[in-house]
Amino acid sequence: MLFLRAYHYFLLTQYFGDVILMTAPLEDASEAFGLTRTPSEEVYQQIITDLEGAVTVLPLKSDYDAANIGRASKGAALALLGKVYLTQKNYPSARQTLEQILNMDYSLLADYAQVFEPTNKNHAESIFEVQYQGGNNLGEWSSFIYTFAPRDSEGAVVGFPTARPQGWNIPTNDMIAAYETGDIRKDVSLKEGYTNSAGTYIPIPYINKYNHPHTIVGRTDDNWPILRYADVLLMLAEAINEEVGPDQAYTHINQVRDRAGLSPLSGLTKESFRVAIAHERRVELAFENHRWFDLKRTLSSEQLVQQLTAHGARERANPTVTRGGVPFAASDYRFEGYEALFPIPDRQIFLSNKLTQNDGY
Structure with missing residues (x-):
């Protein structure tokens, strides 16, 4: 305490x-x-x-x-x-x-x-x-990727077509450029765009660090x-x-x-x-x-x-x-x-x- x-x-x-x-x-x-x-x-x-x-x-x-x-x-x-x-x-x-x-x-x-x-x-x-816990109805799940994934991306990032991500905290050009050539942390931490359901690449960056497979829409298992x-x-x-x-x-x-x-x-x-x-x-x-x-x-x-x-x-x-x-x-x-x-x-x-x-x- x-x-x-x-x-x-x-x-x-x-x-x-x-x-x-x-x-x-x-x-x-x-x-x-x-x-x-x-x-x-x-x-x-x-x-x-x-x-x-x-x-x-x-x-x-x-x-x-x-x-x-x-x-x-x-x-x-x-x-x-x-x-x-x-x-x-x-x-x-x-x-x-x-x-x-x-x-x-x-x-x-x-x-x-x-x-x-x-x-x-x-x-x-x-x-x-x-500590978070996804995949159940106990109310202890996280939803960071749903906050961070681009609006209108639906399931292209989070994996559930019914999702409505909020698009907060988009990585800026400055942030993207901050990584040195060869820094493996860049691809883990962010993506510079996504491919939508129609197969079109949309160049809207998003935070990828908390983007992992999960079983229930909106309820991920990522700790913070x-x-x-x-x-x-x-x-x-x-x-x-x-x-x-x-x-x-x-x-x-x-x-x-x-x-x-x-x-x-x-x-x-x-x-x-x-x-x-x-x-x-x-x-x-x-x-x-x-x-x-x-x-x-x-x-x-x-x-x-x-x-x-x-x-x-x-x-x-x-x-x-x-x-x-x-x-x-x-x-x-x-x-x-x-x-x-x-x-x-x-x-x-x-x-x-x-x-x-x-x-x-």
């Missing part, structure tokens, strides 16, 4: 900044209307306290029996704690925390595709993943990866580079690149290694919900605005998919610094006049 509370507060602070911090049940529901937002620095301290406690009491992943596989473990708590320290730019603590995981029973799988294969859940690279060993290796390489430079960090990033079929890195400056880590995290962890947090962690507000504005300009000039003659609106692809945090939902502010809105909204 300490691990889960820390994980959810980490997400909340990343998305909203200051949030209401609760560490004990309310005696009466009416007390909720008196709660105010806690500064994110204090929330982070509670996150660290919770994770330190979790590290102390959780077993190793290898100590769980078959009935408990998938539960949070000591390695999961250490990995999340290292991510929190990295977010705070506390590089020595991040390094010391993440290095402990190297001595646990984790390793990179030889085949990148097997990392996401439903028949291979909770494997040696998996540190923590959300939260923390895995490749993430730890790349976080550790980042922490080492920021602390002392890249010399001791190559072994970690090059393990990830070797598995991807790419040549090792060497001879980089601290600044160029920083760029290399950002690139490697983008393609290794593509579509696993890390990129936005990585950008916020590594870029200043001004740099974030500049990067997203430049991306928007490229997409407007050369859209990833056809817009059917619909022009861009003036507000499309416009990003302001305050949008690095989400707005507090209006409903919550209506319910409690103690809550304040984030700047800019």
